[in-house]
Amino acid sequence: MASEVFDEFQLAGAPDAFQRLWNPHRAAYQKRGQNQVTGEGDCPFCAGPERTDEESLIVRRGETCFVLLNLYPYNPGHLLVCPYRHVPELTDLTDEESREFTALAQDSMRVLRTAANPMGFNLGINQGKVGGAGIAPHLHQHIVPRWQGDANFMPIIAQTKNLSATLGQTRSLVAETWAEGSWQEKG
Template sequence: MLDRIWSGWRAAYVTDGPSRQDGHDAAGSVFTQLLSSGAPDEETHIVHRGKLVFAVLNIHPYTSGHVLVLPYREVADLSDLTPDETTELWATVTRTVDAVRSAYAPDGTNVGLNLGRAAGGSVPTHLHVHVVPRWTGDSNFMSSIANAQTLPEALEVSAGRLRAAFGRHLPADA
């Protein structure tokens, strides 16, 4: 028998039209706003900057070390990327997986995109690739029943670990 957990709060997300909850307003996506803020990387949790692409910690992580890799330019779909952005994006995803493995030694890693609001994209106007370290048995009753997650370290600590790992695994000009 299939157990069901009521999640009526999701109805508003599914039925509401585009709004601020899609992470975008007149000033651009939350990522565009982050980049234009002028705040230091230590404050914004940016862990790597390339020529066309950067990596930043997810401030609502599934687990410690959850990184987003995205182009500086705000685009919604893979087909909107230039060839150079596509090349750097995927090279940076690969390097981010290496950095996450080095910093966290997970049992596995999830890599994925949610393209479009219906696909679960929380910021559908600014394409971003999730890199999520995973451990055997890392899902528990807190996320399944209590709609809560437990994270064992602060974002600042995660960012420091990942910056160090990027430094060990990436060429300086990457």
């Protein structure tokens, strides 16, 4: 009797009409809870600058702010601009931090144009948990390069994003382009 019941249902791993893309690396991030950050001690944006650029995916360090790759990018080259100080909102920045925050966002776009030739960008700051900030207590701006056709059914239907390069490869490309300075000529 039991085998007849199970025969009516597809068991885990049994073939069906769907192909699956597995993202097991996301489990640690989901279990930890991205919105569990409450202070500097558990903030990845505060911890990042204490490690090497390669470990933290940092592509540029400024005086008051830094730029790093998003660990879970929407597109290849998805960058974040963060102040070193643990502040939650744009209005909390000093004048000096505000100037560098903006300048690094502008430079990030110039570097990405040189390194990857995107056709456009999405820029965004989500403030507060209800505003959509994944790490609400530490201000960060998203800089997402965009190309024609980069948005398709995969993120919506399969909750999966196809990326053409590893984070390490992308970090190297962006950091090297930034360091060589050719992007400044396109300013």
